Amino acid sequence: MGVEIKEGSVSDAEFEDMKRFVSDYLSASVENEDDGGRMRWYPWHSAEYRFNHILNVVSLATDIAEREGADVDVVRVASLFHDISKLEAEQEIHAEEGARVAREFLKTHGDYPESFIEQVCQVVADHSYQGTLTDVSMETQCLIEADILDKIGANGTSLMLLRMGYEARTHMDAAEMVERVFERGRDASRRLESDRAQSLAHQRLKRVKWFREWLEDEVPEMEHGELRQ
Incomplete structure (x- = not known):
């Protein structure tokens, strides 16, 4: 059948x-x-x-x-x-x-x-x-997970950098702000339950980590540091 x-x-x-x-x-x-x-x-x-x-x-x-x-x-x-x-x-x-x-x-x-x-x-x-996403319907879980995912990764990084301009920060603060995106995204992604959402979160957080490393490599005066996993 x-x-x-x-x-x-x-x-x-x-x-x-x-x-x-x-x-x-x-x-x-x-x-x-x-x-x-x-x-x-x-x-x-x-x-x-x-x-x-x-x-x-x-x-x-x-x-x-x-x-x-x-x-x-x-x-x-x-x-x-x-x-x-x-x-x-x-x-x-x-x-x-x-x-x-x-x-x-x-x-x-x-x-x-x-x-x-x-x-x-x-x-x-x-x-x-x-609360814990296993407590809600699968449809609600899908929506909450998607809502979380949109705030991390490259999209979350671009919004944080845009916010720097509104707060009169200089580009020398960029590495710190990008690390903040990574840490918030990492913490938020711990709520994810589905395999697909966890996979997407891993991809997006990896992009943030790469961007932070590229930024520090190109701007030596920035404070160097390892992104915590």
Whole structure:
């Protein structure tokens, strides 16, 4: 007998509509704030960065879901909505607010099964969970792992270096800042449970280590030191 192919709940066209909605929602969240929003001068608190982060997480979470046997449609849609309220709600409640927005959209756009909507919204609501990932559903685990992975590696390094400019640091502080990315990424990656996420984390942390070594090799005045494993 062959492997049963399950027809997806969400078509490519429907997913593109969701992406447009999320992008527009984030932009409106910023435009509706008279003071420009909290810490909006940092690029990762802008609508453009937040949407790019969301797309990165969609890609990573989908990859993990496909490798680990999770419901890919649930993971893709939940990943797309997971930070939709990040720019308008306080950090402590942005996950619950994101689930509320996702539920309203899914109930009014398309004919999705109630069970699918509930699964998606539960994953969105749970994505800020800080406990052991074996305690949550596989779909939630995929999203949390992807969210962690997007903050480490080359992407995390570029954001940290960009932050240096906002903090009026010089390039001589770069090695220290890159090491901070490595240490935070290493610590965060200890939460990862799936084989695929652990493999991706290993690749990304290796890139940070290489960059730090290249930087010190080219700028001798920087303080040399070994990145702790």
